[in-house]
Amino acid sequence: MESEARRPYRMGARAAAMEATRTRVLEAAATLWTQRWYDDVTLQHLADEAGVSVQTIVNHFGGKDELADAMADRMASQTAVTRQAPTGDVAAIVAILFEDYERHGDANLLWIAQIDRVPAIARAAAQARVQHREWLERVFADRLPEPGPAREHALNLHYAATDVYLWKLWRRDLGLSREDAEHGMRDLLTSIDPRKRNDE
Incomplete structure (x- = not known):
């Protein structure tokens, strides 16, 4: 049976992995959408750039518009810092x-x-x-x-x-x-x- 100490560690590792995947997708979106027209970039293009599946993007963000909103929020935060x-x-x-x-x-x-x-x-x-x-x-x-x-x-x-x-x-x-x-x-x-x- 999994120990109580081990379970939080695994949950923390899973959360970190999910956040890393989310970051990769956001960075892929920033790379593609700052070089190409929005409509020319498909979810498959974004998935390929991030090294994930289209379903992963859907699971994390829902779709292109929601991903664009999240990317804009991230860039706004970065701008505030720089x-x-x-x-x-x-x-x-x-x-x-x-x-x-x-x-x-x-x-x-x-x-x-x-x-x-x-x-x-x-x-x-x-x-x-x-x-x-x-x-x-x-x-x-x-x-x-x-x-x-x-x-x-x-x-x-x-x-x-x-x-x-x-x-x-x-x-x-x-x-x-x-x-x-x-x-x-x-x-x-x-x-x-x-x-x-x-x-x-």
């Missing part, structure tokens, strides 16, 4: 943001292009917008006005100045070097500092 920046240090804020965009910017743009036809991606994009806005409120807390119209206006300006589409314009469309693009974003953020502006 985007740690000191409040008010524009140079550090821009450098950290560019590090993220240089790694994931093209994949983000691929997903954004599919918002209108893939509900899972629309949900992920909405979550990412909220997350980016909250990040802006943290890293620029020293310069933002008190809650109200002026704060909303300032946040909109900061959002535009740090959006992934601006990174795309400079790095992909205009071919600017990373150094020049970062310089441009720093200048924009300096110019829209509410503490230095005297709007009517």
Whole structure:
């Protein structure tokens, strides 16, 4: 008869194995969906990439949309960790943001292009917008006005100045070097500092 001490160990090992499988599937999804259109990736493609069966993916996530939701949650958590920046240090804020965009910017743009036809991606994009806005409120807390119209206006300006589409314009469309693009974003953020502006 299995001992009481042995049973929790086996249960722990099983849970660890299940979590490892779940992680492999999420990493496979991130690999494929950041390089290919959502509809072009089947559950079989995902299973092959992760080294599991399609049924395993179904057992863990239910289907493609549910897997996409889980992948978006995982990426959001990772972004929150990698985007740690000191409040008010524009140079550090821009450098950290560019590090993220240089790694994931093209994949983000691929997903954004599919918002209108893939509900899972629309949900992920909405979550990412909220997350980016909250990040802006943290890293620029020293310069933002008190809650109200002026704060909303300032946040909109900061959002535009740090959006992934601006990174795309400079790095992909205009071919600017990373150094020049970062310089441009720093200048924009300096110019829209509410503490230095005297709007009517």
